[in-house]
Amino acid sequence: MSTSYEATAEWAQARDAADPLRDFRNEFLIPPHGHSESHYFCGNSLGLQPRASREAVNAELDYWGELGVEGHFKGRLPWMDYHEFVRDHLAEIVGAQPDEVVAMNTLGVNLHLMMVSFYRPTPDRHAILVEAGAFPTDRYAVESQIRYHGFSPTLSLIELEGDEPNGTISMGAIERVLAEHGSRIALVLLPGVQYRTGQAFDLKTITELAHKQGCQVGFDLAHAVGNLPLQLHDSGMDFAIWCSYKYLNGGPGAVGGAFIHARHARTALPRFAGWWGHDKATRFQMGPEFVPTPGADGWQLSNPPILSLAPLRVSLEIFHRAGIQRLREKSLQLTGYLQWLVETQLSDVLEVVTPKEPQRRGAQLSIRVLGGRAQGRALFEYLMDNGIIGDWREPDVIRISPVPLYNRFADCLAFAQAVRRWKRG
Numbered sequence: 107m108s109t110s111y112e113a114t115a116e117w118a119q120a121r122d123a124a125d126p127l128r129d130f131r132n133e134f135l136i137p138p139h140g141h142s143e144s145h146y147f148c149g150n151s152l153g154l155q156p157r158a159s160r161e162a163v164n165a166e167l168d169y170w171g172e173l174g175v176e177g178h179f180k181g182r183l184p185w186m187d188y189h190e191f192v193r194d195h196l197a198e199i200v201g202a203q204p205d206e207v208v209a210m211n212t213l214g215v216n217l218h219l220m221m222v223s224f225y226r227p228t229p230d231r232h233a234i235l236v237e238a239g240a241f242p243t244d245r246y247a248v249e250s251q252i253r254y255h256g257f258s259p260t261l262s263l264i265e266l267e268g269d270e271p272n273g274t275i276s277m278g279a280i281e282r283v284l285a286e287h288g289s290r291i292a293l294v295l296l297p298g299v300q301y302r303t304g305q306a307f308d309l310k311t312i313t314e315l316a317h318k319q320g321c322q323v324g325f326d327l328a329h330a331v332g333n334l335p336l337q338l339h340d341s342g343m344d345f346a347i348w349c350s351y352k353y354l355n356g357g358p359g360a361v362g363g364a365f366i367h368a369r370h371a372r373t374a375l376p377r378f379a380g381w382w383g384h385d386k387a388t389r390f391q392m393g394p395e396f397v398p399t400p401g402a403d404g405w406q407l408s409n410p411p412i413l414s415l416a417p418l419r420v421s422l423e424i425f426h427r428a429g430i431q432r433l434r435e436k437s438l439q440l441t442g443y444l445q446w447l448v449e450t451q452l453s454d455v456l457e458v459v460t461p462k463e464p465q466r467r468g469a470q471l472s473i474r475v476l477g478g479r480a481q482g483r484a485l486f487e488y489l490m491d492n493g494i495i496g497d498w499r500e501p502d503v504i505r506i507s508p509v510p511l512y513n514r515f516a517d518c519l520a521f522a523q524a525v526r527r528w529k530r531g
C-alpha cells in the first residue's frame with residue numbers, strides 16, 4: 107500500500123488518473139461552486155445524487171400515469187415487490203443473507219421497531235448500554251423505550267464514556283463495562299462508526315462479549331453502511347439499523363434499512379405488525395390473523411414508498427458494480443492521504459480526533475481546529491465560501507469525509523491548500 111504521499115497537484119492528479127474507480131465520479135452530480143465543482147466532503151451527511159436517480163424516479167411517475175393501480179403488477183419493476191429489487195445488493199453491501207435485510211421506513215422508526223422486539227426488560231435485566239454522546243435520535247429513542255417499559259433512565263441507561271485522549275472508546279473499556287454491568291444489561295446499542303469521532307468499532311468482538319453476558323446486541327450503522335465492508339451475519343449481532351441518505355446516496359430522507367439475524371427469522375419475539383409484514387402468499391386474503399413473512403420482511407408495516415426506493419435501487423446498483431471491498435481499498439488511501447496532509451502540512455492549525463489506525467475508522471476524519479471555537483468557525487466558513495464542503499460539530503470540530511465513489515486525491519489537496527491560505531490570511 108502506497109505511503110509515499112506528496113502535497114503537490116502533479117502527484118494528486120497522477121494518483122487520480124491511476125485510480126481504477128475514477129470513472130464512478132462521472133455517475134454523480136457534483137454540486138457546482140462558481141464556474142467549477144465544489145470539493146464535496148459531506149457524503150457522511152448527505153451523499154451525492156447519482157445521475158441515474160432522476161430517470162429512475164421519472165420511470166415510476168410514468169408508470170403511475172400510464173397504469174394507475176395496475177402499476178402494482180405491471181411495468182418493468184412492479185411496485186408490489188419493489189422492496190425486493192433492492193434486497194440482494196443491500197445484503198451484499200452489509201454482508202448478510204438476503205432474507206436478513208429489508209429496506210423500510212427510516213432509521214429512527216426502525217430503531218424503535220427493533221427495540222420492540224429486542225429490548226425486553228425484566229426487573230433484573232433492564233439496562234441499555236450506549237456510548238456517551240450518542241446521536242440524539244438514539245439517545246431519545248432508548249430513553250423513551252426505557253420509560254415506556256416503566257423503568258427510569260437514571261437506573262437503566264448506561265452511557266459508556268470515551269477513555270482515550272480524543273474521547274474515543276477502547277475495547278478494554280467495553281470489556282470492563284460489560285464485565286461489571288453485563289448481567290443487568292438487556293440491550294447493547296452501539297454505532298458501527300461513531301458520528302462525532304469517526305471511530306469504527308469491532309462489531310464481531312463486541313457482539314461476542316455482550317452475548318457472553320446474555321445481552322441482546324444491536325448496532326446503528328448510519329455512518330458505517332456504504333462506508334466499511336460489513337459482515338453482519340458472521341458478526342452475529344441480533345439486529346442493525348441504518349439510513350440510506352449518507353454514504354448510500356439514496357437521497358434526502360431515503361428509505362432506511364434493517365438487519366435481523368437469521369436465527370430470529372421465525373422468532374416468537376413480540377413485534378409491532380402491519381399488513382406488509384404478513385406472509386406474502388396469503389397477504390391478500392386479508393385475514394384477521396397476522397402470519398409474519400419469515401425473515402426481516404416480516405417486520406415491514408406498510409407498502410413501501412416507491413418514489414423513495416427508486417433512487418436507492420440505482421445507487422445500490424452502483425455499489426454493486428464498484429464493489430465495497432475495492433471502495434474500501436481506495437478509501438484507505440484517500441483518507442490516509444487526508445490524514446497525512448493534516449499531520450505533515452497543517453499541524454499548526456488542525457489535529458485529527460478520529461483514531462489513526464485505519465481499521466478503527468472509515469472515510470471520515472473528525473478534525474479539531476486548534477485555538478478554540480471562534481477560530482474553528484472562521485476556518486469552517488472560509489472553507490465553505492471556497493467550495494470546500496464539510497460539516498461543523500460543536501464546539502471545534504470539522505468533519506471531512508472523502509468518499510471513494512466520487513472524491514479525488516485532488517479534493518484532499520484542495521482542502522489542505524485552502525486551510526494554508528486561510529492561515530496565511
Ligand SMILES: *Cc1c(COP(=O)(O)O)cnc(C)c1O
Binds near residue numbers: 212213244326349
Ligand atoms: C444520521 C443518523 C441518524 C438519523 O436518523 P433518521 O431517523 O434517519 O433521521 C440516526 N442515528 C445516527 C447515529 C445517525 O448518524
